Amino acid sequence: MSAITRAEVAHLARLARLDLAEDELDHYAEQLDVILTSVARVSEVAADDIPPTSHPVPLVNVTRPDEARPGLPRADALAAAPAVEDDRFRVPRILEEEE
Amino acid sequence: MSAPIPYAEAVAEFEPVIGMEVHVELGTESKIFCGCPTAFGAPPNTQVCPVCLGLPGSMPVMNAMAIESTIRIGLALNCSIAEWCRMARKNYFYPDMPKDYQVSQYDEPLCVDGYLDVTVPTDDGPMVVRVGIERVHLEEDTGKLTHAGGATGRIHGADYSLVDYNRAGIPLVEIVTKPVTGTGALAPEVARAYVTELRDIMRGLGVSDVKMEEGSLRCDANVSLNLPGAEWGTRSETKNVNSLRSVERAVRSEIERQAGVLKSGGRVVQETRHFHEDTGVTTPGRSKEHAEDYRYFPEPDLVPIAPAREWVEELRRGLPEQPSVHRARLAQAWGIGDFEMATLVNAGVLELVEASVAAGVAPDAARKWWAGEFTRIANESGVEPASLAVTPADIARVEELIASGALNDKLARQVFEGVIAGEGTPDEVVAARGLAVVSDDGALLSAIDEALAAQPDVAEKIRGGKVQAAGAIVGAVMKATRGQADAGKVRELLLERLGVSDS
Amino acid sequence: MSTPLERDLIRQSAATLAEAIAEGEVSAREVTQAHLDRIAEVDGDVHAFLHVDAEGALATADAVDASRAAGDALGPLAGVPLALKDILAMKGVPTTCGSKILEGWRPPYDATVVERLRAAGIPILGKTNMDEFAMGSSTEHSAYGPTRNPWDLDRIPGGSGGGSAAAIASFEAPLAIGTDTGGSIRQPAAVTGTVGVKPTYGGVSRYGLVALASSLDQAGPCTRTVMDAALLHAVIGGHDPRDSTSIPDPMPDVVAAAARADVRGMRIGLVRELTGEGYQAGVEQRFREAVEILEHLGAEVVEVSCPHFEYALGAYYLILPSECSSNLARFDGMRYGLRVGDDGNASVEEVMSLTREAGFGPEVKRRIMLGTYALYSGYYDAYYGQAQKVRTLIQRDFEAAFAQCDVLVSPTAPTTAFRIGEKVDDPLAMYLNDVATIPVNMAGNCAMSLPVGLAPEDGLPVGLQVMAPPMADDRLYLVGGALEGALRDRWGHLLIEEVPSL
Known part of the structure; x- marks a missing residue:
């Protein structure tokens, strides 16, 4: 695991939709590197035969019956929206296509 | 490029x-x-x-x-x-x-x-x-975007978009x-x-x-x-x-x-x-x-x-017949071969035929309508046959009218044309377009009399026993009634009128 | 001659207040109003609250008084007011998570915890301050300014739930709800001389708790006494079908355990790895004294080793940022909250990026970046995957330890409250505050912090952490109740009564 570069930080920021300022890019490059160096110790202990734990409680098959219930009144659903038009959430223009 | x-x-x-x-x-x-x-x-x-x-x-x-x-x-x-x-x-x-x-x-x-x-x-x-x-x-579906502003209504060139999360x-x-x-x-x-x-x-x-x-x-x-x-x-x-x-x-x-x-x-x-x-x-x-x-x-x-494995097996046991097996069964019941079946499947009309048969339409008639007339109409308008506004019940009703002599094949096509165009049920279309087969004997007899008067030589031949000449008169009557008469009925009345028998 | 109750409603325990309300000695409205007055009086200095809902709290109190007048049976905490961490959704009441990005957002729904509080007739005084999205150990990372420690206003009240702990320690509320992802209930409890419990993961519904790290988060009680924590734990705990990770089994009877308060015959394990280097001398001293008391009370104390705990912090700072980078993605300015840069020309991607840049503080951005990196496909196995394996190892360490002992103990935090500003720009130093509390979150166990004295060198509170296996939350209360009782006998009062008056 090599040191994290400024270019990588810029790429991560784009993926995470953070419009970081130039000085932030430098700052985070440095800090992430320090943190990652420190946390990288996890690879010292975890051998191949150790199963990963994604959920702390060993529950499986938690489901609900397929029954419809009314949701929110539309006014409540839209109440907090920064912009609304025709009962829909209005969002800025989309340049990138859907995946 | x-x-x-x-x-x-x-x-x-x-x-x-x-x-x-x-x-x-x-x-x-x-x-x-x-x-x-x-x-x-x-x-x-x-x-x-x-x-x-x-x-x-x-x-x-x-x-x-x-x-x-x-x-x-x-x-x-x-x-x-x-x-x-x-x-x-x-x-x-x-x-x-x-x-x-x-x-x-x-x-x-x-x-x-x-x-x-x-x-x-x-x-x-x-x-x-x-x-x-x-x-x-x-997985989960996403919401639906509508693109607003711009000329195309498409994502490119839109000024902004609107989101409806009903589908999300x-x-x-x-x-x-x-x-x-x-x-x-x-x-x-x-x-x-x-x-x-x-x-x-x-x-x-x-x-x-x-x-x-x-x-x-x-x-x-x-x-x-x-x-x-x-x-x-x-x-x-x-x-x-x-x-x-x-x-x-x-x-x-x-x-x-x-x-x-x-x-x-x-x-x-x-x-x-x-x-x-x-x-x-x-x-x-x-x-x-x-x-x-x-x-x-x-x-x-x-x-x-x-x-759980037992549950999966239970679900497996509860699966319906596979479509291929189902089709083989239908082919047998309808008395058709692999090729006819493949044609129905490929045209995307098998289920429509099946539904029509279930509604009481004879298999041959159901196949004829769906694989013929309806597929043609669908292709012409660039849509799937299934999206045509005609129901199995409509087909059953039209077939009923044909069987009773109220419609003939040509009129039936016009009825479906009206149904598909959204003019109403078959009966409504028949009424609105005035498509019923003319079966009023009086009206037919006067049409026959007119035809006989117009072609006296043909009338003479028939009276003389040349029954096959009757076709010309029947044709004239059908033309006069714009196809709304039952040709068999016309022929019957004509022979009766001229006092000759068919055999 | 007035009773102590009449002299000072705000200094009573929740249990005492509930009983007085039930007996008709005082009305729920009087109790609630007394706390609202206290907030008005001291919160300018403490800044525990981000929003006070006086109207809503009094309406609940009045409903309790009306129920009582009608002869209805009251719940065990009916009419006793509570401070709610601003990370739980409460219908119609601002919920900010200490972030600018959610400023002004009023949820259209109640968290399950809030529903249960309402059903129990508990007036909710308002929403308490916290590190932004619960990321921090000092409450300095709140976008709305820091909360101050009532023991010393120049010091931090711990975090992320510094607001809830400070509200309790400054007698603004007898009850509070906190949430604990890596110690955010226990560490603030330790540095404010109060009691805080992180229930077993899945013991309290997370529905309506704005997620930081879904596999670690858990809401729990913040109080001044062990019994009050048990009463509140019983109100908010139990299965919730709206949280898929909620445990369906009935929860243990924590109230009975707090009442029994008995450690006789229990085996208590001292975790070797959670003492020594990095722990303040006065913290160690008070911790050792408390362990001796437990021995006196009839427990057998043994030393145990949990060799993988030293990797817990590292694994935690991979798992938490990974989950939080995903959980916080939704704050994009499209459906609620802040939107920045929507000038009619900027694209949706630009507006999202500008909004998130402006709406999140530095610690949040730091962790989002870290998590985005850790989940990146080229690094997944090296970071996130490995961290999940460490999690397994930590669980195994706990299992081995609990095969020998009923509970484990350690200091809750390595130091007493530090000064505001001291560590705010040094993330690694800040992260070390949670070194003793994190293993429990990683494994899904339950734990409690309770006060065990003041460190001699600075006169600030020290907390002891009790850890128990999943769904053995009652053991926390047996030990906590016994230790609290012994210390009260020794001092003649609770430690919190030594807090300087504001």
């Missing part, structure tokens, strides 16, 4: 490899992770709640029926069902996704490694192709095939036959209404070309293929395009393409060469799914 080359040339030189990714919206009562209803066409943002709007703090709870339906689909496609698997988060930002991640499945799909046999008609008779199924997994969280099953090779020139038909068969299976299972026009079955077609014996080429992924007919056309058009690119020494780009129903060609979308990193990880808000 190179021009596409004709299909026959393209498949003579290159071998296509196709792959299909089909998304099916499950027809559950409620959404995948919340109790919001799923009905199509509700006013915008009226079927939403904190969970499917992804409001801070809300949490998903898996719909039991979504799991069951996915497993049943997997079983119907001869897949193995995972003993233990997890949902995963697919992370990317997009305004139609309320959480900016999609809950989907990554490396632990519920169903893997199955197959589906499909039949395509060829000049040498029906051919069976086994399409391998890579995986069947469960509807359970979606993704079915991915393995690459299908060796189909040669038949690749487009195989693609169509696969989606048709898949749709029929979904209907048979009752897990989805699989309406392509409403988006409850959505299809992406992957196509690549290679020279015989060479490695597979770079593939394109065509989205937006919204009808069975388009599946075939999109694959065909993509083969022609890629062959053109390759022939001119170009390179096929790995990209998403969009199929346009109007022009029948695909246009480029997003390049996939710099693929987004989705940062998948197991969904911590949902616990693993571990379907």
Whole structure:
């Protein structure tokens, strides 16, 4: 695991939709590197035969019956929206296509 | 840019490899992770709640029926069902996704490694192709975007967009095939036959209404070309293929395009393409060469799914008849052969015929209407026969009218024309258009008298025993009544009038 | 002659207040009003609250008084007011998570915890301050300014739930709800001389708790006494079908355990790895004294080793940022909250990026970046995958330890409250505050912090952490109740009564 570069930080920021300022890019490059160096110790202990734990409680098959219930009144659903038009959430223009 | 080359040339030189990714919206009562209803066409943002709007703090709870339906689909496609698997988060930002991640499945799909046999008609008779199924997994659908401003109503050039989250969280099953090779020139038909068969299976299972026009079955077609014996080429992924007919056309058009690119020494780009129903060609979308990193990880808000083996076996036992078996049974009951059956399937009218027969229409008549007249009308207007506004009950009623002599075949076509045009029920169309067979003896007799008076020499011949000359008079009467008379009845009355017998 | 109750309603325990309300000695409205007055009086200095809902709290209190007048049976905490961490959704009441990005957001729904509080007739005084999206150990990372420690207003009250702990320690509320992802209930409890419990993961519904790290988060009680924590734990705990990770089994009777308060015959394990280097001398001293008391009370104390705990912090700072980078993606300015840069020309991607840049503070951005990196496909196995394996190892360490002992103990935090500003720009130093509390979150166990004295060198509170296996939350209360009782006997009062008056 090599040191994290400024270019990588810029790429991560784009993926995470953070419009970081130039000085932030430098700052985070440095800090992430320090943190990652420190946390990288996890690879010292975890051998191949150790199963990963994604959920702390060993529950499986938690489901609900397929029954419809009314949701929110539309006014409540839209109440907090920064912009609304025709009962829909209005969002800025989309340049990138859907995946 | 190179021009596409004709299909026959393209498949003579290159071998296509196709792959299909089909998304099916499950027809559950409620959404995948919340109790919001799923009905199509509700006013915008009226079927939403904190969970499917992804409001801070809300949490998903898996719909039991979504799991069951996915497993049943997997079983119907001869897949193995995972003993233990997890949902995963697919992370990317997009305004139609309320959480900016999609809950989907990554490396632990519920169903893997199955197959589906499909039949395509060829000049040498029906051919069976086994399409391998890579995986069947469960995920959530996204909201619906409407693009506003700009000229086209499309994403490009729009000033802004509007989001309706009613669709967000509807359970979606993704079915991915393995690459299908060796189909040669038949690749487009195989693609169509696969989606048709898949749709029929979904209907048979009752897990989805699989309406392509409403988006409850959505299809992406992957196509690549290679020279015989060479490695597979770079593939394109065509989205937006919204009808069975388009599946075939999109694959065909993509083969022609890629062959053109390759022939001119170009390179096929790995990209998403969009199929346009109007022009029948695909246009480029997003390049996939710099693929987004989705940062998948197991969904911590949902616990693993571990379907009990006994339950899976119980679901397997409860599967309906496979469409192929079902078809064989129908063919026997209707007294038709493989070829006729394949024609019905390929035209996408089998279920319509079946429904019509169930409504009381004789099998031959049902086949005749659907494979003939209705398919013709549908093709002319570029729609699927199923979307024509004619019901099995309409057909049954028209057949009833024919049997009673109130309509003849020619009039029946006009009745259906009216029904399809939205003029009402068959009876309403008959009344409004005045289409009833003229059976009033008085009216017919006067028409006969007029015809006899107009052709006295013919009348004389008939009186003299030349019964075969009656055709000329019958024809004249039919013409005078604009086809609304029953020809048999006219003939009968005519002979009676002239005092001769038919034998 | 007035009773102690009449002299000072705000200094009573929740149990005492509940009984007085039930007996009709005082009305729920009087109790609630007394706390609202206290907030008005001291919160300018403490800044525990981000929003006070006087109207809503009094309406609940009046409903309790009306119920009582009608002869209805009251719940065990009916009428006793509570401070709610601003990370739980409460219908119609601002919920900010200490972030600018959610400023002004009023949820259209109640968290399950809030529903249960309402059903129990508990007036909710308002929403308490916290590190932004619960990321921090000092409450300095709140976008709305720091909360101050009532023991010394120049010091931090711990975090992320500094607001809830400070509200309790400054007698603004007898009850509070906190949330604990890596110690955010226990560490603030330790540095403010109060009691805080992180229930077993899945013991309290997370529905409506704005997620930081879904596999680690858990809401729990913040109080001044062990019994009050048990009473509140019983109100908010138990299965919830809206949280898939909620445990369906009945929860243990924590109230009975707090009442029994008995450690006789229990085996208590001292975790070797959670003492020594990095722990302040006065913290160690008070901890050792408390352990001796437990021995006196009839427990057997043994030393145990949990060798993988030293990797817990590293694994935690991979798992938490990974989950939080995904959980916080939804704050994109499209459906609620802040939107920045929507000038009609900017694209949706630009508006999302500008909004998130402006709406999130530095610690949140730091962790989102870290998590985005850790989940990146090229690094997944090296970071996130490995961290999940460490999690397994930590669980195994706990299992081995609990095979020998009923509970484990350690100091809750390595130091007493530090000064505001001291560590705010040094993330690694800040992260070390949670070194003793994180293993419990990683394994899904339960734990409690309770005060065990003041460190001699600085006169600030020290907390002892009790850890128990999953769904053995009652053991926390047996030990906590016994230790609290012994210390009260020794000092003649609770430690919190030594807090300087504001």
